[in-house]
Every structure is written in C-alpha cells, then in structure tokens.
Amino acid sequence: MAALGLDSAESAKAALPDPTADENGGEENDVKVDIKRGMDTATFRRVGKQMVDYVADYLENIGDRPVLPNVQPGYLRDLLPGAAPERPEDFEKVMEDVESKIMPGITHWNHPNFHAYYPSLNSYPSILGDLLSSAIGCVGFSWIASPAATELEVIVCDWMVKAMDLPSHFLSTSETGGAVIHGTATESTLTCMLAARERAIKDWLKEHPESGYFDAFSRLVCYSTDQTHSMIVRNASFIGIEIRRLHLPEGRTSLNRKEFVQAVEEDKAKGRIPFFVCGSFGTTSSCDFDPVEEIGPVCMSERIWLHIDAAYAGAFLFCPEYRPLMRGIEYADSFNFNPHKMMHVNFDCSALFLRCVEDLFDGLKEDLLSGLKLMKIFKEQGIPDYRHWEIPLGRRFRALKIWFVLRSMGLQGLRKSLRHHVQMADHFAERMGADPEFEVLTKSLGLVTFRVKDTDAVNALLYNLICDDGRIHLNAAETGNPPTYYLRFVCTSHAEQKDVDFAFDVIKSLTARLRSRRLSLSEVQAEREKMLNNLAQQRRITSTG
Template sequence: MTPEEFRRYGRQVVDRIADYLTGVEQYPVRAQVRPGDVRTRLPASPPERGEPYEHLLADLDTVLMPGITHWQHPSFFAYFPSNASGPSILGDLLSAGLGVQGMVWATSPAATELETLVVDWLAELLGLPERFRTDSAGGGVIQDSASSGALAAVVAALHRASGGKAGTEGLTRRYTMYVSSQTHSSLEKAGRIAGLGADNVRSVAVHPETLEMDPAHLRTLIEQDVAAGATPALVCATIGTTSTTAVDPVRAIGELCREHGIWLHVDAAYAGVSAVCPEMRWINDGVAEYADSYATNPHKWLLTNFDCGVLWVADRRPLVDALSILPEFLRNSATESGEVIDYRDWQVPLGRRFRALKLWSVIRWYGAEGLREHIRTGIALAQRFAALVDADPDFELRPHHPFGLVCFRPLRTDALALMEHVNASGQLYLSHTKIGDDVWLRMAIGAPTTTAEHVDAAWEALRAAQSR
C-alpha cells in the first residue's frame, strides 16, 4: 500500500468510524447471528493474490457488521462500560501509525517518558498517594488490563515474601494469597500462573448483605495458614466488585496486612476512576496508608478505548527485581546508567505498545472538568434507574449502587428469562449475576452517548417484558 493509497483508504476508514459512532443506534445492540454464521460467509482459504481494499470494506459491511455486538451503543448496559471516544481512537491511530516498540527507554524515549507523565497525571486526578508517583520509590505503568496488573502484583508480592528467592529458586515453600467470593477471577488465575496452586488461593467470607470482605475471617485464615507453616504473600481488596460493585474495607484489611507483612493489592478496575470526582474519593480510604499496589482501567469508564489498564506500586523494587532479565541484545547505555525506567521490567511481556498516547489524548481533550462530568452523568443516570426500580412493587432493588451499576430482579417472572427476552429484542443488552441462590440483573450505565431517554426506554422495555 503506497502512502497515497493509505491516505485515500484511511480517509474512508475515519469517515466510516465517524458515521458508525453517529449512527450506532440504528443497529440492534447485541449481534443477531448464530455460531458459525460469520465464518461460513468468508472464504475458507486465504487469497492467492492481493485484493483491492474496497473488497475488505464491502465484507466489513455485509459479513462482519451483523456479527458485531455494539459496545458503544447508548443502550449497551451489560458487563461494564468499555468506553471509546474520538480523542482516544485518534491516539490509538497515532500509536499504530508510529509503530513504536517501547520495551525499554532507549527504543523510544518519548514513549516511556509520556507514560510516566500520564500515570502521574491520572494518580493526581484520582487523589492517589504521592508514593505512587514515578518520581518517588513507586510509580505507575500502563498494562493491557487489570488482570495483567494483578499478575504483576502477585509476582512482586511473592518476590518480596520469599526474600527474592521465588524468582531464582522457585517456590520452595508454601505461599498463600487471599481473595473473596466476589474478587475478580483474574486474581485466582494470577495465583495459578504464578505457581501458588488453586488450593493456596484462599477464599475469605463476605458480609451477607453488603458482600464486602470480612476482616475477622481474613485474620482467622491468615493465622491458620501461618500456624500450618505457610507464608501469606498477598491479599486483594476490591473497590467495586464486578458482580455488584461491593467495596471491601480497605483500611481494616490494610491494618491486618501490615501486622503480618503481607502485600495489599487493591483492585479498582471499574470503580477506581470515579475518584476523579472529589465527592467519590471516599473509595480511597486506606489506600494511601496501606496499599502496595493499585489497579484501575481507564478503558472501562474513562473514555479510553481498550486496552488501557494502569497499575501503580508504592515501591517499584520488588516488581522490577522479580521481572528484570537483561539479555545482551537489550543492553544499552541508558539502562546501564540507572537514570531511566525500562517498562519491560514492569510487566510480563517484553514488547509493549505506545498506549500512553490515547490516555494522554483523552486527558488533554476532556480535562479534569470533562472527565468529572462524564462520571457524574453515569452515576446520576444510575440513580434515576434505581429510583424507577424501587418505585415498582414488581421489582426488587439491591440497595448498594454508588457508581454506575444497578442490580435488581423481577419478582413475578424468571430473571434470566426476562433478560434473554429483552436482549433478544435488540433494544438493549443486560448481563446478570448470582447472589446466593438468586439471579440478579445488572444495569451498567456509562456510555458517553447514554441519556435519560435511553434509561427510561430500557425501563419501559423491562416492565413490558415483565407483564407479558
């Protein structure tokens, strides 16, 4: 593809994206295809000769688009938001165009130094502690997701708990980590990958109503494990669980961790960005004093398209020491000087994209004021929906909904059947969770194009389905 061809088709692609974002409501929210429909409409073998780009764009329209679930649709209320915005898309395009491989400072100094800037900016916007800044002993790094951040935290915690031996001698003794039934599954997966084994990922009880982790039970498990000869390595406290956005008592958990010398990882993948609003900074209680690592995803609720998850550590040394391997082909004078950050040592893969460009674009375009407005709008719309549910005797509302997620259930019909009915209609898309034996529906609001009209329409569709 020549530069002129790229220019011509590139304009067409940008126009298509703009048209898509403008007209996304014309599509049913969820893909209306059956398994195998997309693949069977495409050739079984690759082309022998190259094809005109127009052919690809034609297949995009006729074959792929029917199989797309539209996460940017204003009536997409499933899972959590996966925001995209104009400045973020353009930042991603610039990253792809530059083709930067930012594994070490020397391979593109601007990629590393812009990343150190934007993670410090975001820490300031969220009211996170000074020790998470890159000009301190800690610092931040952009990962692909909070799941990768969790794995990095577990590896660092094991390195510290073993006195640096876990990375060289392996796990020569039994180490344990602690989660609750509401903790994201990525933490258990991280424990398995790091070699702890599923049996050493201990499940802490939760409060039956709030679903927050029970510090008393955590203490019991830690003391039992220590008595049995195990070394507790990490506890994960969650701010805004995936199921219901429960908030664990970080301060109480942190006090226990400090007492026993255990790494405290705080998973705020969804809800953490809400602290851009000063009135939401209550979620940070205990983080400054006790958190060894903290993760949140701008790609969920902060107008930054996937993938962009930020991990901060209070002390970078255990992370870097655990993950740093320096082959000869990576040696360079900047690294040897010790004056630069090499982000290859802050993550599992060696290679890394220039993700900082899109987060930088978002923060500069919207500013703190615009980001706060976006979060406040999502929270206000969630409260609006919660009030509608609460006023209807045919539905039950879960009381805890401080963010953009509302959990509720119908009382006169099966919750899963109701969800499948409205999802199949294409008017909206919900997901569900289970609390005890009961199925609850999840209404996750946060798309930048969602308005009160979309929320009201979703509620009317649910009421109509309940009455059918």
C-alpha cells in the first residue's frame, strides 16, 4: 500500500479541514437555504410575484428613467463587495441593490428615446417563455434530451418559412433543407462559413486529387463589402480564411455584380478558391440591400456559398409589401435573421435557414457519423439532433419564447408592430427633410441617416453634444470613399410620434447651440479625433451582433 502512496494520501486527507465548517467556525447545517432550489417554494412564490410586478412597472414606466446611464467605467466595483457573501442574504436586499446599484448603470434598450444600433425588442409573452424555459432547464442537444424542445423548434421554424414566404427548400419537409435556432447572427454566419469551407475543399479535391486538404485550405477566399457587418471579418479570422472586403465607391452602399465578378475572376487567376460571400439584407450603417438577384446566379455557376445576413431587416418579410426588397433570396444557400431584433423575442435568438443541411453536417463533422448518414436520419425521421447543426453541443429551449410570441401576438400583431416602426421613421425623415438645417441621406425601413449641412467635424460635434446631453440615444457612422460622417436614427415600436418629435426637437436645439459657437482649428481637430475614437468604440460594440 505504501508503494502506491496510499499512506501519504490518507495523511493528507486527515489534515484537511472539516468540509461542513465555514471560515468563521460555524456549521453549514445552520445555514437556512434550500439546496435543491436555492430558496423554498413559498418564498419563490412570494418574490416571484414581486419580480413580475417589478418587471411590469419597469417596462410600463421605462420612459421615466434616463435612457443612458450617467456613470463612469468601474463605477460598480466601488459599490459591491470584493468577495461573494458566505451566508445567504434576503432576496429583498438583492432587489434593493438592483434598483440602487444595477439600474443606474443600465442603458435602456426598450426606452422610447433609444434610437441607436438596431432594436432589441422584447415582450411579455417572450419574457414568460424564457421564464418557463429556465424552469424546465433542459439542455436540448438531442431529441431524447427533451423531445418537445427539438420538435417545437422544427415546427416554429417551418411556421416562419411559411409566414415570411421564404423559399420552400428551407422547410424541414423539403428534400434537402431545414432550419435551426442559434443565439446570434455571428454564430449562424460562422457555422455557414465552416460548412462552405468544407464543401469547397471537397469540390477542389475531386478535381485536383493530387492536391491535399491543407493546400486547398490555403487557397480559400471569401467576400464581403466594407458595409457588411464586422462579424464576417471576425469569423474569417477565427477559421483562418482570407477575406476580401470590397470597398464601395462614393455614393454606394451595396455590392454590384460587376465588382463581384471582377474580384472572383482575379482570385481564380491567382489560383485561389472563391468559396463564400456574405450578402446583406439591411447593412448596419444604412440598412441598404445587396442585389442578390444579380450576384446569386454568379454564386450558383461558380459554386460559391451565398449567405444572406438579414439580422434586422429579415423580420419585415412578415409584411408582404416589403418582400420585393428581398429579391434573389431563392439563390441563397443560407438565410439568417434575428427574431430578437424586430419580432418581440428577447435576446438571444437567431434563426438560420439552410438549402442543404448535409453541407452543414459536413462542416461540423464528427468521427461517429458522416454528413450523409445524419442527413438520411433527419429526412427519414423528420427529427433532427440539433447538436450537429451548431458549434455548441448544449443548447437552450429558444423555440418556446418564439412560440409564445407567435401565439400571443399573431402574425397580424407582428405586422402591425413592424409597420408602426416604419411609420415613425417616415415621420422623422419628413421632419428632417423639411428643415433646411439638415439633409436626409437615406431612409430604409426603420432607419434614417442624416447630417447637418456642414463639415464632418461639425457633425461629430453635434453627435458628441447629443451623447453628453443624454436625453436621447443614437449613434453615428461613416461610409464612402472618401468617408462621409453622419448620424443614424432608428425607430422602434416603443416610440410614438410624440417621442419622435421630442428627439427631433432635441437634435434641433443642440444644433442651434452648436451654431452659436465658433470653432477654432484646434477644436475642429479635437472633435475629429473624438469622432474617430467614438466610431472605433461603436465598431467594437456592434461586432458582438
């Protein structure tokens, strides 16, 4: 025994402190806590009802709070203890700290004066769906892990295909296609890039059997424009692939066929393998639309994976009048939109629709089962094992909150919300367009881009004044070559006409204050530097979409 080191192990074990004693010498048996649920059922019923009231009061009266927090980086560390509590605390004390310490540091995304980024709408039905999903607590990586979680996801995805009039090859009942719910568009796009990579390498090796996998890998190149969401650059970096960001000329914010074909031909002449392009239905800066009906046929003939990022604008397909914006969607190998933006489904929730699921299986391949075998099982049984459809193996029951929203609001309710969103943006654009002080650059769905008729430095100063003022929240961007600096104003279903008018009046009054100042050269240079820093920070923030 001694030779095995068991004597020393027993000695070390004897030297260990009593595991039931805390650092103050007390016994854990004296701690009044439910180790099964964290609190007893009676307490949960009481504080749970209080939490529902708190959430309802918060959302009902959110306009009474400042949309932006007035805190400095690191504020919370000074307010909270440096270590977790040893003894349980009353939940009432926790909620007191929520209101006094957490809420002052919250940017309120569902505030009627929030006009930045793109919306992240929620709703009571979605909150309730998430509550129930949390209570169920399943990790639905396979059908047997929770059959209802898998099957409801298949059903709600098929509902969305039909309600949005997406191509029928995205249906689970189609010959090759299907859909899955991920967390974010970044995750969905990365998944598709992995699938496209493996498909392209397989095709190359069939035609060039003398080549090797890593030789083919090194030749791969994917495409986007400088207006495509920054996630495409991150994802290309993650998987070690070269990306060509096609820079658009002044006055244009979407790709055209000629530029795309030229880039593809240049790369093929250099021995590269064009394998993936990300088309945008609603670019981040201006909500422009890449002409997929022009580049789609090129992708099909060259066997380039065409992915459509419609994170924001995709939900508008629920409304028939906006479907012409999506011309060419039938060419897409994959289509992705975020219900957590405009569908009143709270974050996170991103729906991915695929033309050929087998390609996805090959891209996320495991040693146990081939993509062909997984595809055969899926299509014969009609039931997927969703762990093979994404990068994480564990997954949440996200379909439940979509189901709650679709049943509680109905398609008519969703369409009404989307149309209101556009109507409010139309109203803001009319106010801006009627004022000689401003120029409206673009108006697309719920996004209006505008600027003061002056230099970039003056517009940057206006933006900084808006941020410092804090009554409304929007953000800025720059596009073109040379770049033009402008402000973005996004409307949500939370904003009514009076809120849009209030935002316009704030912008107008701050512009008047700006005009009353005369900037020196040093001030202009300082504002330019501040503008660039703000843009860099925004890019870091929006790259998490």
